Amino acid sequence: MDTLQVRGLHFTYPKSGTRAIDGIDFDIREGEIFGFLGPSGAGKSTTQRILIRLLQGYGGEITYRGRPLSSYDNGFYQDIGVSFEMPISFSKLTALENLAFFQRLYAQHADVEALMKRVGLWDDRDKKAGEYSKGMKIRLNFVRALLNNPKVLFLDEPTNGLDPVNANIMKEMVREFRDAGGTVFLTSHIMGDVDELCDRVAFIVDGRIREMDTPRSLKIKYGKRTVRVEYREDGAVVPAEFTFDDIRTERFASLLQEKEIETIHSGETTLEDIFIKVTGVRLHEE
Ligand SMILES: Nc1ncnc2c1ncn2[C@@H]1O[C@H](COP(=O)(O)OP(=O)(O)OP(=O)(O)O)[C@@H](O)[C@H]1O
Numbered sequence: 001m002d003t004l005q006v007r008g009l010h011f012t013y014p015k016s017g018t019r020a021i022d023g024i025d026f027d028i029r030e031g032e033i034f035g036f037l038g039p040s041g042a043g044k045s046t047t048q049r050i051l052i053r054l055l056q057g058y059g060g061e062i063t064y065r066g067r068p069l070s071s072y073d074n075g076f077y078q079d080i081g082v083s084f085e086m087p088i089s090f091s092k093l094t095a096l097e098n099l100a101f102f103q104r105l106y107a108q109h110a111d112v113e114a115l116m117k118r119v120g121l122w123d124d125r126d127k128k129a130g131e132y133s134k135g136m137k138i139r140l141n142f143v144r145a146l147l148n149n150p151k152v153l154f155l156d157e158p159t160n161g162l163d164p165v166n167a168n169i170m171k172e173m174v175r176e177f178r179d180a181g182g183t184v185f186l187t188s189h190i191m192g193d194v195d196e197l198c199d200r201v202a203f204i205v206d207g208r209i210r211e212m213d214t215p216r217s218l219k220i221k222y223g224k225r226t227v228r229v230e231y232r233e234d235g236a237v238v239p240a241e242f243t244f245d246d247i248r249t250e251r252f253a254s255l256l257q258e259k260e261i262e263t264i265h266s267g268e269t270t271l272e273d274i275f276i277k278v279t280g281v282r283l284h285e286e
């Protein structure tokens with residue numbers, strides 16, 4: 001079953017002359033991690049804000065679990081967990097006080113101690129949120145998203161601003177959430193994370209979806225069906241390229257048997273290259 005179905009969605013911010021979302025269709029299946037990728041300003045956060053009912057006045061149809069999203073009351077928020085692009089918390093309250101405040105809004109309660117330990121914040125639980133570092137705020141925000149044992153998680157750039165160790169912990173937690181039956185919508189520019197995490201991805205550019213598939217299928221579609229070999233001959237390194245049809249030939253077999261091979265690479269592409277091809281935008285990653 002699809003958790004969310006989006007049909008012909010379009011949205012224009014008040015006072016803006018152009019559509020931020022310009023007619024998109026996609027489904028998020030139950031139990032999958034669905035990645036929404038695209039350059040800055042493409043409409044990723046806007047789409048998330050619409051899906052979590054923060055923005056009204058959109059055109060098109062959205063159904064959640066088979067019913068129009070607009071027909072749900074605030075009980076919808078019992079079902080979902082959200083982590084925003086900019087972490088929000090009450091800066092004068094401690095981390096635990098923040099979590100206790102938000103937990104009161106929910107019927108279901110996750111184990112705060114276990115979550116805080118998992119993200120490495122338990123020792124800093126009595127520090128004021130305002131005195132947290134950027135990465136600590138992001139982690140606290142992620143715990144907040146899980147407070148109500150949600151069925152669906154919406155994560156806007158979840159690993160952005162985290163060091164690699166904490167990013168890995170978060171990715172592990174997102175995968176576990178999915179493996180336990182949860183559904184995830186996430187946005188990101190970090191193609192490595194997306195490749196590791198997402199079951200399916202959509203590329204959005206200027207409010208339109210340009211491409212949508214599994215990372216594997218996209219790599220096959222955009223990759224070259226070739227094998228590149230470098231071998232040594234008379235002291236020099238000689239490059240050679242074979243198509244997938246060529247590798248069945250005697251020439252390829254004898255090269256592997258007789259030459260001293262230095263490197264072998266397939267022409268498989270990366271999601272980063274696909275991002276550049278599909279969006280026409282080069283990624284600037286630190
Ligand atoms: N509150 C707002 N009022 C008016 N226009 C907005 C508002 N928020 C976003 N926009 C516009 O909507 C478009 C999509 O913005 P959005 O924040 O969804 O992009 P994004 O894909 O999340 O980008 P980023 O990767 O930088 O977070 C942009 O043209 C942006 O200027």
Ligand SMILES: [Mg+2]
Nearest residue numbers: 044045046085
């Ligand atoms: Mg955004």
